[in-house]
Amino acid sequence: MDYKDLANLIFPKAKDIVYYEEKYPERNLKEGAIVTRFAPSPTGFVHIGGLYQSLIAKKLASQTEGVFLLRIEDTDQKREVENGITDIVQSLDNFGIEPDEGMISETEGKGNYGPYRQSMRKEIYQSYAKYLIEQGKAYPCFCTPEELEEMRTKQEAAKIRPGYYGVWAKCRNITVEEAIQKINNGEKYIIRFKSPGREDRKIKHHDVIKGNVDFPENDQDIVIIKADGLPTYHFAHAVDDHLMRTTHVIRGDEWLSSVPLHLQLFHELGFKPPKYAHIAPIMKNDNGNKRKLSKRKDPEAAVSYYDEMGIPKEAVKEYLLNIANSNFENWRRANKDKSIDEFELQLNKMSVSGALFDMVKLLDVGKTVISKFTAEEVYENALKWAKSYDKELEEMLQDKEYALKIFGIERGNKKPRKDIAKWSDVKENIEYMYDDKFLAIKQDYPYQVINEKEDVNKILDLYMEKYYDENDDKQQWFDRIKELAGELGYAREVKEYKANPDSYKAHVGDVSTVLRVALTGRTNTPDMYEIMQVLGKESIEKRFEKAKKN
């Protein structure tokens, strides 16, 4: 009896690997094309780090006319979550990241290298496992979890390197006859890889991001097929990325230390290994300690958070690109109006250590991104956000024409307003422009220098009686406010006031403030001339009346 008998006993129905090698041929792509993937587990929401990875992967693939594929790693059924795949597909889609190949819904995939869901590739893995067993490079292991636990305890107590290797790999030297007998006796087993490695030898690895890294060889006989017949991550990775003809594996750097194992697996399987690019994670400052953004503790770890906050997806992507390649910022400054698709991302410019997530900076990017939007775009986006998260705002935006006027204030010029960083800022920003809201609320008016009721009322009355004309252009409009100031004994020019502070009660700016506060209930607003234009005479009168009575 030999390895072949053992292999046939374990996987009697498995196809010869030649079948798969032919079914999934080398891709016919142009020189330098990158085939890469995002391979998440459907265990809950998409993490910002996952978005980061897929953004990078997608860009690299499209830059090189390669392939970006979405593969679902659902080999751990215990951790699976309902609609997990749909969630991933939709989250990516929300950010405009569409896979060229891979899963497109809970059950469907597209492309010729599928299935793209590992649980549906069981026979494939088994064929390759069988292939390894036939060659004596893998073997059944009958150790129970309890035995393994006991072994670990012993190793720990003796302060030696834990794991299933060398003399500790009890089942590695079981004879074929004995193994067959155990199996026929119904003993439970899993399949382990028979590692040819030695811990005292080093391997060299060149990582596209991390550079040259030396490791001890792997000597662990890791399990490749679990008791449920599904592969472990490592084995699935080797088989899938070979068969899907992946050229670059872009993944989180928590995988860096398994590179020796992966390289070994590729080698023993007779596969050409892909290039690896290990991305540093996005971190968070937690009481002075850096740690990865955590699904459990940090709401901002979920990509859905950005949607809820109304942070434009363009901003999130720009921010992420910023972290990825620091020259992005320079590129953006030189190419203010270009799409980020035109930016050429370079893997070798990626940071080797994890960046702290900076919400303030993200918001700043958001401000800039939104400032470049047209009023129409602001409107559409704000409305879309409002529909999901703010009914009141949605209501306000029903009058599109009016909303467009508001969003048009100081927009579209060389120095557009930058006061909206996220869609959830919009309501607060425009609320006072609505008569039904503004006139209904009771509030204090934060008058500043001029705040005596008598003075305020006089300014408001006189302005409407004598100086307001809705046909004025901006210059005329402001000249008239100066005249108003002059008539009431305030300085017409701020400079004049500053030169002779004792000669005046206040200056034209203070008078403007009275108008502004009466008009909007606040001291800080966009350009008052434009606000008055949008509001119209009738509204202005009502607002002044209300302000006077206040």
Added chain:
RNA sequence: GGCCCCGUGGUCAAGCGGUUAAGACAUCGCCCUUUCACGGCGGAGACAUGGGUUCGAUUCCCGUCGGGGUCACCA
């Protein structure tokens, strides 16, 4: 603990043996013919540490310290 990675202002970061050590966000001040938001100008603010190597180290080597990752029938 073993192994691996990392350590430039508060944050993201340029830098590859000789620089006044860029830039962005944040912060402070001034200026922008009325506020705010912009914009402009300017300020403060950094090479973790100790040894080497070198004519010269932020840059190269070693130690220390600090941070991170990894050591599953999870990915």
